[in-house]
Amino acid sequence: MTSAGMKRMTPYMFLAPAAAIMAVGLLYPIGYMVYASFLDWNPSQLISEAEGVGLRNYASLLGDASFLESTAVTLKFSTIVVVTEMVVGVGLALLLDRNIRGVSVLRTIFILPMMIAPIVVGLMWRYMYHPSVGIFNQTLKGWGLEPVPWLSDADWALASIIIADIWQWTPFIFILALAALQSLPRSALEAARIDGASGWQQIVHIKLPLMMPVLVVTGLLRLIDSFKVLEVILVMTNGGPGLSTEILSLRIARTASEFRELGVAAAMSNYLLLILLALTVIMFVYNKVVDAREAAVRQAAEEA
Amino acid sequence: MPRIRFESVEKCYGSVQVLPPFDLTFEDGEFTVLVGPSGCGKSTTLRMLAGLEDLTSGEIWFDDTPISHLEPKDRDIAMVFQDYALYPHMNIARNMSFALRLQKVPKKVIDEKVARVAEMLGIQDLLARKPGELSGGQRQRVAMGRALVRDAATFLFDEPLSNLDAKLRGKMRTELAEMRNSLDKNMVYVTHDQVEAMTLGDRIVVMANGLVQQEGSAEDLFKTPANRFVAGFIGSPTMNFLDADLVEADGRLFARGDGFDLALADDLARRLDKAARRRVIIGIRPSCFRPAGAEGAAGSTIDLGVKVSEYLGAQSILVTTCGARDLLVELESSSRVDRGKVMTFAVAPQDIMVFDNETEVRL
Ligand SMILES: Nc1ncnc2c1ncn2[C@@H]1O[C@H](COP(=O)(O)OP(=O)(O)O)[C@@H](O)[C@H]1O
Ligand SMILES: [Mg+2]
Numbered sequence: 001m002t003s004a005g006m007k008r009m010t011p012y013m014f015l016a017p018a019a020a021i022m023a024v025g026l027l028y029p030i031g032y033m034v035y036a037s038f039l040d041w042n043p044s045q046l047i048s049e050a051e052g053v054g055l056r057n058y059a060s061l062l063g064d065a066s067f068l069e070s071t072a073v074t075l076k077f078s079t080i081v082v083v084t085e086m087v088v089g090v091g092l093a094l095l096l097d098r099n100i101r102g103v104s105v106l107r108t109i110f111i112l113p114m115m116i117a118p119i120v121v122g123l124m125w126r127y128m129y130h131p132s133v134g135i136f137n138q139t140l141k142g143w144g145l146e147p148v149p150w151l152s153d154a155d156w157a158l159a160s161i162i163i164a165d166i167w168q169w170t171p172f173i174f175i176l177a178l179a180a181l182q183s184l185p186r187s188a189l190e191a192a193r194i195d196g197a198s199g200w201q202q203i204v205h206i207k208l209p210l211m212m213p214v215l216v217v218t219g220l221l222r223l224i225d226s227f228k229v230l231e232v233i234l235v236m237t238n239g240g241p242g243l244s245t246e247i248l249s250l251r252i253a254r255t256a257s258e259f260r261e262l263g264v265a266a267a268m269s270n271y272l273l274l275i276l277l278a279l280t281v282i283m284f285v286y287n288k289v290v291d292a293r294e295a296a297v298r299q300a301a302e303e304a
Numbered sequence: 305m306p307r308i309r310f311e312s313v314e315k316c317y318g319s320v321q322v323l324p325p326f327d328l329t330f331e332d333g334e335f336t337v338l339v340g341p342s343g344c345g346k347s348t349t350l351r352m353l354a355g356l357e358d359l360t361s362g363e364i365w366f367d368d369t370p371i372s373h374l375e376p377k378d379r380d381i382a383m384v385f386q387d388y389a390l391y392p393h394m395n396i397a398r399n400m401s402f403a404l405r406l407q408k409v410p411k412k413v414i415d416e417k418v419a420r421v422a423e424m425l426g427i428q429d430l431l432a433r434k435p436g437e438l439s440g441g442q443r444q445r446v447a448m449g450r451a452l453v454r455d456a457a458t459f460l461f462d463e464p465l466s467n468l469d470a471k472l473r474g475k476m477r478t479e480l481a482e483m484r485n486s487l488d489k490n491m492v493y494v495t496h497d498q499v500e501a502m503t504l505g506d507r508i509v510v511m512a513n514g515l516v517q518q519e520g521s522a523e524d525l526f527k528t529p530a531n532r533f534v535a536g537f538i539g540s541p542t543m544n545f546l547d548a549d550l551v552e553a554d555g556r557l558f559a560r561g562d563g564f565d566l567a568l569a570d571d572l573a574r575r576l577d578k579a580a581r582r583r584v585i586i587g588i589r590p591s592c593f594r595p596a597g598a599e600g601a602a603g604s605t606i607d608l609g610v611k612v613s614e615y616l617g618a619q620s621i622l623v624t625t626c627g628a629r630d631l632l633v634e635l636e637s638s639s640r641v642d643r644g645k646v647m648t649f650a651v652a653p654q655d656i657m658v659f660d661n662e663t664e665v666r667l
Contacts, residue, residue: 187387187389190385190389191389191390192402193356193377194354194355196377196407197406198377205402206391209393298432300432
């Protein structure tokens, strides 16, 4: 090889080990899952014994009311929790981004829920939601109010798992938003104060726009994660009552272990993957479009 | 435009007192420069005036109104920051118009104002760009423009030129000096650079260690510094200081020390009468040495050995030794001076300043 060719290859050679690990660790399971989704595969069979069924798994899922119900529940759950968590988390960060006494203690306390294992969170909330001895209904009773069927009524159950998720994951948004806030250019904020911006105007015109790149990534991470939540809901409601809290990941787990249809479960996983992929792509495209439009405006202004 | 008055203003950070109580007045329509070495509290003073820092005690008055409890936005000030502090996500036009947009000024008026200021500063072609796409000098102009668009009563500048290269700094200094005459505003300008202070300030306030050392015009500070610090800080190259004894001989007063015996001016001698024979510090500016025998050379002579000669074209700066001390000498140079040579210089009596060797006050 010529030395120039050598030079060009060098970076790729350094990348090779990482690329190999990626291929084995990431692409192989995905490939396996894609392959499995074309099979009628029972857990008692070897994968080589399973019978190929083409796209039948995908097609039948589109007509499967339970799957569609699950998807709807997932979308509803994810949208509500991500929006609420973003608003509350960023709001809290804006409130607590100041140097008054006790704030650092408060910050630490806020982060605690994130440190608890999901199964424990699920158990904890299940006890708190308990119809007779749970703290919520005890409290309501103490105030002379009617007890609420937290986990046993279809509408309440979804609300209940949403509340638990918000409790657990708002701190995640909060600490990332706080870190973003504290890395903002201090003097730009001072300039805004001198330019006459009130606290609210500083937030709207300076802080939020400057935090936006971090917030977008944070929101996307949380969204992806919320599509995959499993343990907490498994422990709290196991998808019930009926299918009211059966989010996709729970449905996938049940399809694989309870209904013993690995091919169908794989196809569901791939649908989930597609939804997430679509979200990510939309986000990227949106960013590109915004950038391109700004560049065009600038171009036009400088030519004029 | 208000007259600004600091009244026993003090600033502590925790238990550290960075500014002991001091008084300071900025007259209406005046360009005042706060100058002093880094860390002496200039920015803190300016930031207290802007409302970005609280006072520990004391009060700031705009005419007869106390303002220390007011938010920055209620003080009618504009400020140019050392790091420019532009809003990274807004283009230049929006950066400049931010304050006006918050005040809900009609868009047409805003556009006119921005266009006028941009034109004045020569940044009209940059209006659609973001700060990240500008050079340091351009950002500096934008920061200036953002302040000017405001039409505030008071302008504050915190070392606005210190992040520019030497050439650009010189250019901006000249432009600022021009601009300051056309704007009838209170301006307070902070810098650590005495050249900037001398060229720009109607009035210069010299600060050191949190204390105001002296206020006055550039000429006052140069010709009649209050103390050794001001004498050494103002003027370039810096003044030479020598330990000396005062000695009376033949009815005249001499400063005598290691390798020199220099006659002092008579009016100074009269002032120092009672204090004869005491130890003092004398100060001589590098430009006050004349080669003995040259035209206009007068006063006592002093022999100096040339250690280093820096040839700068029109002048040469010589590092010379006098006894155990190094002295700087500035010569108008028609020819180069060789090192190792011993030269004789004359120093006129009125060019020698005398400072108390304990209080360092000029006598
Ligand atoms: N936020 C702060 N906390 C503690 N000390 C500070 C703070 N800001 C400035 N100081 C101290 O106050 C002194 C004056 O600072 P500053 O006004 O910035 O000086 P200058 O602008 O003259 O260089 C310095 O000794 C600095 O260390
Ligand atoms: Mg400073």
